[in-house]
Amino acid sequence: xxxxxxxxxxxxxxxxxxxxxxxxxxxxxxxxxxxxxxxxxxxxxxxxxxxxxxxxxxxxxxxxxxxxxxxxxxxxxxxx
Amino acid sequence: xxxxxxxxxxxxxxxxxxxxxxxxxxxxxxxxxxxxxxxxxxxxxxxxxxxxxxxxxxxxxxxxxxxxxxxxxxxxxxxxxxxxxxxxxxxxxxxxxxxxxxxxxxxxxxxxxxxxxxxxxxxxxxxxxxxxxxxxxxxxxxxxxxx
Numbered sequence: 001x002x003x004x005x006x007x008x009x010x011x012x013x014x015x016x017x018x019x020x021x022x023x024x025x026x027x028x029x030x031x032x033x034x035x036x037x038x039x040x041x042x043x044x045x046x047x048x049x050x051x052x053x054x055x056x057x058x059x060x061x062x063x064x065x066x067x068x069x070x071x072x073x074x075x076x077x078x079x080x
Numbered sequence: 081x082x083x084x085x086x087x088x089x090x091x092x093x094x095x096x097x098x099x100x101x102x103x104x105x106x107x108x109x110x111x112x113x114x115x116x117x118x119x120x121x122x123x124x125x126x127x128x129x130x131x132x133x134x135x136x137x138x139x140x141x142x143x144x145x146x147x148x149x150x151x152x153x154x155x156x157x158x159x160x161x162x163x164x165x166x167x168x169x170x171x172x173x174x175x176x177x178x179x180x181x182x183x184x185x186x187x188x189x190x191x192x193x194x195x196x197x198x199x200x201x202x203x204x205x206x207x208x209x210x211x212x213x214x215x216x217x218x219x220x221x222x223x224x225x226x227x
Contacts, residue, residue, distance in 0.1 A: 009204035010216040056137040076219030079162055079203030080115045080174050
């Protein structure tokens with residue numbers, strides 16, 4: 001399975017702003033978070049408090065990520 | 081940074097306050113909120129800010145928040161626009177305008193829109209300080225509404 005992963009704001013200190021990831025099978029949002037934490041343990045705390053969107057819709061930890069999805073890690077917002 | 085000209089609620093253009101009211105004969109109350117870049121945050125002197133967004137998603141979410149406000153209150157008018165890029169002190173980061181027959185709903189809807197935009201919409205602020213350092217704002221945790 002291939003997905004596109006977008007990182008924003010403080011997460012760009014740990015991951016590229018845009019990258020393609022390939023996995024053997026399907027992954028849940030929670031599994032993706034673990035995968036990214038393992039990839040860069042220093043980002044773990046930030047990943048824990050970030051939301052994930054799949055194709056621009058906020059996802060739950062249990063949601064599955066599908067082939068070709070555009071997934072974004074969204075650190076806590078600070079607009080306004 | 082990508083251009084955001086196609087987004088109604090997200091812009092890289094400087095925001096100006098308009099003295100023109102929406103021409104709605106039944107609108108008896110109009111509330112304008114402006115979020116402004118201030119010179120201090122958590123005790124640190126700020127020189128300027130940079131805002132970044134997941135623009136397409138942010139635009140959609142602000143649209144949905146405005147639609148929710150129309151569902152909750154009998155509004156004549158509601159709009160919100162957020163600026164991205166480098167902003168210096170005193171510049172306007174976000175505008176929320178609401179209008180209703182009476183003032184109460186315009187006030188309530190305005191507060192509702194800005195609170196949700198701050199807490200939920202994927203927009204981020206990087207603060208630059210007098211000492212040359214910079215830091216991404218910690219932001220609002222999505223399960224917390226303490227700000």
